[in-house]
Amino acid sequence: MSESQGARLFRETWIVGVRRHFPGEPKAGYVTPWDGTPQWERDAAGAVYAQVRQFVEVSGGRAARLSREQEGRFVALCWTAQMYKHFEEPKPGYVADRAELPGWQRETDADIFEAVETALRTAAD
Numbered sequence: 845m846s847e848s849q850g851a852r853l854f855r856e857t858w859i860v861g862v863r864r865h866f867p868g869e870p871k872a873g874y875v876t877p878w879d880g881t882p883q884w885e886r887d888a889a890g891a892v893y894a895q896v897r898q899f900v901e902v903s904g905g906r907a908a909r910l911s912r913e914q915e916g917r918f919v920a921l922c923w924t925a926q927m928y929k930h931f932e933e934p935k936p937g938y939v940a941d942r943a944e945l946p947g948w949q950r951e952t953d954a955d956i957f958e959a960v961e962t963a964l965r966t967a968a969d
Contacts, residue, residue, distance in 0.1 A: 861952030
């Protein structure tokens, strides 16, 4: 899977996760389809996809043993680094520690890790 396809997987999994885990009606920006997503966000999604892919690959397939919390923490940390890359002064919510994120976002981050891992496993079969 290319980084561009991985970025789309990231965004699509994010949208599905937000719709599943967000309490109530999410903000429109949370569920904007790929074609309406700003370029910086597409780039960040691609970078985080690449980081998760590499992490899974260098673990020799053992990343599947991580807890859901560990998976989500990895995605959140990679995303935080992207926010510092793309914004000189990111909003505090963009760079909050995982423990400070709302539950729906923690769950969605874990969904993203699992989606990337599943895509890699499927491609290898």
